[in-house]
Amino acid sequence: MVTIKDVAEKAGVSPSTVSRVIADSPRISEETKQRVRSAMKELGYHPNAIAQSLVNRVTRTIGIVMPRSAEHVFLNPFFPEALRGISKYAHDEGYCLLLTTGNTEKEQMESLKSIVYGGRVDGLILMYSKVEDKILGKLLELNIPFSMIGRPYSCEDINYVDNDNEKAAYEATNYLIKKGHKRIGIINGSLSFVVSLDRYRGYKRALVENNINLDESLLTSSDFVQQGGYDCMNLLLSNQNPPSAVLVTDDLMAFGAIRAAREKGLKVPNDVSILSFNNIPLSEHATPPLSSIDINVYKLGYEAAKILIDEIQGRSAEKQNIIVETKLIARKTVVNKK
Structure with a gap:
């Protein structure tokens, strides 16, 4: 096993200098640091992280x-x-x-x-x-x-x-409104999370500014899982006047929402449009490919x-x-x- 003494001998410095290089001490010149690090790499020496943490009180x-x-x-x-x-x-x-x-x-x-x-x-x-x-x-x-x-x-x-989640949800809802949708539901995540509250505020603001009444029967929320989206979509579609579009605040929930719509014999987007959040890699490979807000996770x-x-x-x-x-x-x- 390669030791700190082997590195010191190879680099032509003292073992204490090697220790200071490992700790990235400012007292050691860059030239010496490079020489010691080259010796460490050549010999395949790896500092003992546990020992370092005990000495420096850092764990990295x-x-x-x-x-x-x-x-x-x-x-x-x-x-x-x-x-x-x-x-x-x-x-x-x-x-x-x-x-x-x-x-x-x-x-x-x-x-x-x-x-x-x-x-x-x-x-x-x-x-x-x-x-x-x-x-x-x-x-x-x-x-x-x-x-x-x-x-x-x-x-x-x-x-x-x-992200500016309120702004993103506001722009997403406006996008649906500009596409001609007036009755827009929302499948939100748990309201115990700040992101869900922010996205709800953006959704609500877009409706108010476009003189569209906020219908509480179109407001749903659940956990950020596929089953949550499935259950919420079933609830929205059981409405006497179901939405023509749904804003979903998570792609995984959107996959569940699409499944629920299909099971009721509805086509996405012809019967109900869906716009989601996160733009996970699977979104573009869904059937049909999912429109989504890329939040750059x-x-x-x-x-x-x-x-x-x-x-x-x-x-x-x-x-x-x-x-x-x-x-x-x-x-x-x-x-x-x-």
Whole structure:
């Protein structure tokens, strides 16, 4: 096994200098750092991460806090894609990821305390934003660096990355109205999530500005899963005056909505148009291809990792709020009713 002494001998420096290079000490010149790193690479030497963390009190690990257990979360492609963005930036900066788990809020809290109190992470990324979230309250109490994917419900000074979800839903609803739709339903995610509240506000504002009455019988919400979209669509289609178009706030839910419409003998988009959110890769391969709002999930994850590591590394003294642009991708699930 290659040791730190072997690297020192190869680079022509002392073992303590090698240790300082590994810790990226500013006291060591760039020329020496390059010489030591070349020796490490040539000899195949990998620093002991556990020993480093004990000495430097850093783990170079980021904790990921999911909205519920990974078993259920990964059913929705949003989370793997966001994690892909996080892992890209984290890898480039030499950080590993650690996922917390928990089926209930209590289990989530226990998992969070375990990794923070155990000194297993340098910071955390909260993958969601909920109304009155106890997990967020605990993160603020722990005073550990963290960032969020999603706008915080309250106005604390917090690192977060999000889309302008109210604006995106407003523009999506206006798009349906311009296509001639007057009776527009909504299949929303759980209203305990801030993203669902923001998208509802955008939907409502577009209707009001176009002098279209808000019909509460066309407002539905459920979990961000295919079954949720299926159940909500069945509810909308059982209405005495069903909608001609439906805004769905998640592609996976939209797939369930399309299935429900087909089972009732209806055609998408001829009988009911559907416009969705997230633009996951499967959207363009659906039958028919799904019109969807591209929220750039990968970038949401990438930027969440960036602002967190900026704080951990001391590169940013101020909290950062980043808004990622959205884009409507028109495919084949919306028909012109004019």
